[in-house]
Amino acid sequence: MSYFSARFAEGSLDPNKFDDRTNQFLSDKLVALDRDKAEFCYQICRALRARRIVEAGTSYGVSTLFLAAAVRENVRSYGGDGIVIGTEYEPEKAKAARANFTEAGLSEFIELREGDLRETLRDVGGPIDFVLVDIWTPLPRDCVPAPSSSVTTPRNSAPTTPTISPLSPILKIAFAP
Numbered sequence: 218m219s220y221f222s223a224r225f226a227e228g229s230l231d232p233n234k235f236d237d238r239t240n241q242f243l244s245d246k247l248v249a250l251d252r253d254k255a256e257f258c259y260q261i262c263r264a265l266r267a268r269r270i271v272e273a274g275t276s277y278g279v280s281t282l283f284l285a286a287a288v289r290e291n292v293r294s295y296g297g298d299g300i301v302i303g304t305e306y307e308p309e310k311a312k313a314a315r316a317n318f319t320e321a322g323l324s325e326f327i328e329l330r331e332g333d334l335r336e337t338l339r340d341v342g343g344p345i346d347f348v349l350v351d352i353w354t355p356l357p358r359d360c361v362p363a364p365s366s367s368v369t370t371p372r373n374s375a376p377t378t379p380t381i382s383p384l385s386p387i388l389k390i391a392f393a394p
Contacts, residue, residue: 250351255283258349262287267346268299273334274352275303278314278327284349285323292326303329304337 224230330337
């Protein structure tokens with residue numbers, strides 16, 4: 218975090234909009250949920266019988282694998298189809314994520330879209346059961362589709378991106394930095 222501390226100290230960091238310098242710094246960094254948070258998302262998705270999930274900020278695909286595993290088990294248990302629609306801005310991260318999906322045997326449950334999420338999530342093709350916002354900026358507020366239930370939007374981002382739901386107290390504890 219010394220990069221962010223230094224930028225904050227010099228007064229050149231805008232937490233509401235990352236500049237080119239910050240985007241370049243983050244372009245090769247692993248941004249992922251801790252294992253316990255990813256497992257928590259898996260359990261929520263299983264309990265909800267979620268089969269259509271959106272993830273904003275796939276990075277190298279760590280949390281995507283947990284989401285896809287939940288979708289796979291829900292499809293096996295309850296039938297039908299299922300998909301995790303992930304989005305990643307950095308092409309190299311997307312390439313690595315796809316390799317991880319293949320290695321884990323979960324590719325058939327993941328559609329990874331590359332590019333700006335304002336475009337990649339414009340059409341998700343139907344109702345969403347669960348949304349994971351796993352990026353550091355407040356950008357997705359207006360870009361990410363709302364799930365069919367307001368209790369299913371955990372966020373792994375800056376405090377400027379609030380979570381509003383009946384589960385807010387639990388999610389604040391579970392997703393605290």
